[in-house]
Amino acid sequence: LANKIKALTLFATHYFELTQLPEKMEGVANVHLDALEHGDTIAFMHSVQDGAASKSYGLAVAALAGVPKEVIKRARQKLRELESISPNAAATQVDGTQMSLL
Template sequence: KRKMLMITGPNMGGKSTYMRQTALITLLAHCGSFVPAQSARIGPIDQIFTRIGASDDLAGGRSTFMVEMTETANILNNATSTSLVLLDEIGRGTSTFDGLALAYACARHLVNRNASFTLFATHYFELTHLAQEFRQIANVHVEAAEHQERIVFLHSVREGPASQSYGLQVAALAGVPPAIIQVAKKRLIQLEQQSASANPQGDLFNPSPPAVAEEHPALALLREHNPDTLTPKAALDLIYSLKKKLD
């Protein structure tokens, strides 16, 4: 039984709109109103929780990330198995690995503990691997296509994870100067090559076994002797040998 949809796709592709319309349809249905659908089957929902958008709280002295985490904490502490939860790009307000780790942990908690009906939009493609670990999670993506180096939003939701984020194409669409886009493309290629040769972000969830350190020669020498059988002279010689190896 699906309990969480992991939604990927480009900015401007419609992820947030898809999530908001789901919440609005649910609210309208519980009010007894008609909903914009050919048919709808909606079970009882006790609460609707949202973590969408990015803004700080100057009056309260809270940064954008603090606001994000406060709202997320409220969801994790109060959502039930009949709640509808909307989470939009959790972890984007901090460093890549911190944000990815937090998003990963939140998604697991929502599935294991809260068991809420959840729409989880993210640009962390590593999170799509959670669908292989939990049968309650399914991947969907908002569709987009490239045409003559420009992005075309198809405004449809399809099964499976997105193939890429189209960040540079969206930046070009927003009017970022072409020279900057070209520099960004070159840097992106370099980063992808470095990521392929080093440890990718996905290793956070499938870490390689730690390297076994080679044993120090002094320890190896010590293991060869039984202290109960050593004479005082042999014990003294062993101490000098150990000191020599340590030096």
């Protein structure tokens, strides 16, 4: 998108592979929205910060969206399993149903 149509913005929430693009392409940068965590909840500050997000807030956002607590609990367990395999596994592992972007 950056090379072919000169897209100015690509917004993604779950494709952590995209954070590698600035290393591979000129003129590409990562930014993220600042967020404050309060226990299991989160407040987005609507302030754009340089760099990739340091972590995923998917479970906190799912809770805000009303996803049932049992689903969140199971997802949290799965996240711990992935992180126990490798500290970066949850952010970098691409499963068989997701096509690699890079």
